[in-house]
Amino acid sequence: MLDVRRMQVLSAVVGCGSVTAAAADLGYTPSAISQAIAALEKQAGVELLERVGRGVRPTAAGVLLSEYADVIGRQVAEAETALGDLRAGRTGRLAVRYFATAGASLVAPAIARFRGEHPGVQVELKLVDPEDPLPDVKEGRADLALVVRPPDDSGGPEGVRLERLLDDPYRAVLPKGHRLAGKRALELAELADEPWVGSEWPGSCLDAQLDACAVAGFRPRFVVESEDYVTAQGFVAAGLGVSLIPRLGLGGLHPDVVIREVRDPEPRRAIYVAVRETAPEQPALRGLIDCLREAARLSSQALIGSS
Structure with missing residues (x-):
């Protein structure tokens, strides 16, 4: 196999026209240059220079x-530049997993901001709801995932680090004309005897509802399982029951339902960013997390303003 370093020494000799001039240019002794050329000729099996x-x-x-040494030198320089851009977060690719209700309010504004700050970084977005994206993060198939976990969950599965973005409170969804529709806020226990329309897949989101109901002293009686926020509103509007839907899931309101705050306790789900524990530091990844944090901050401000 030809030695690239020796090929570059050869290129310097050819360019300078003499061993002595190449040695002065490279900072080597003429003897070291001659030895490198001789070793390269032995590898190539043919003479490379002749005296004139x-x-x-x-x-x-x-x-x-x-000529090949010149090409390799340019490619090495290009590789060093590309590597520097990657280390600085100017280029690269990030794979992101997210769930539906985080899309419009968190992911979309975060990606728009991120592309303005990191235009050379490609972002692959994949909706995984209701699948668990944490195995993709742990095994390196995804760089980042948005997940719902209990509000007091400070840890995560082995190999995954969680960073809390925001808490998403649930709101009561009632049909217009319901006996409680005239109240601005409800105690959760007031819904204990109502028929319920399910809005969540089994998992952390549904657990947030059930845990809050348990604190209030009851278990909801589900008469419809919709597992979809828009569909759940339709069942509520038809008078089939009441429902709890997280604030981020109330992007489009059915005209025949009313939304009320819930207290004592207020059901909440916590939204986290999940990244691989052993992932090397990436400026682009940290930049995307910062953009998600800003989107979460603005979303929380909107929540306060609308309450």
Whole structure:
């Protein structure tokens, strides 16, 4: 196998026209240059230089290898530049997993901001609801995932680090004309005897509802399982029951329902960013997390303003 470093020495000799001049240019001794050329000729199995007066000129093989050395040198320089851009977060690719209700309010504004700050970084977005994206994060198939966990969950599964973005409170969804529709806020226990329309898949989101109901002293009686916020509103509007839907899931309101705050306790789900524990530091990834935090901050401000 040809030695790239020796090929670059050959290129310097060809460019300078003599061993002595190449040695001065490279900071080597003439003897070291001659030894490198001799070793390269042994590897190539052919003479690379011939003497002409006090200088040298390349043979056909010497010209060939010198040209390839120049190409390799340019490619190495390009690779170093590309690597520097990647380390600085100017280029690269990030794979993101997210769930539906985080899309419009968190992911969309975060990605828009991120693209303005990191235009050279490609972001692959994949909706995984209701699948668990944490295995993708743990095994390196995704760089980041948005997940719902209990509000007091400070840890995560082995190999995954969680960073809390925001708490998403649930709101009561009632049909217009319901006996409680005239109240601005409800105690959760007031819904204990109502038929309920399910709005969540089994998992952390549904657990947030059930845990709050348990604190209030009851277990909801589900008469419809919709597992979809828009569909749940339709069942509520038809008078089939009441429902709890997180604030981020109330992007489009059915005209025949009313939304009320819930207290004592207020059901909440916590939204986290999940990243691989052993992932190397990536400026682009940290930049995307910062953009998600800003989107979460603005979303929380909107919540306060609308309450």
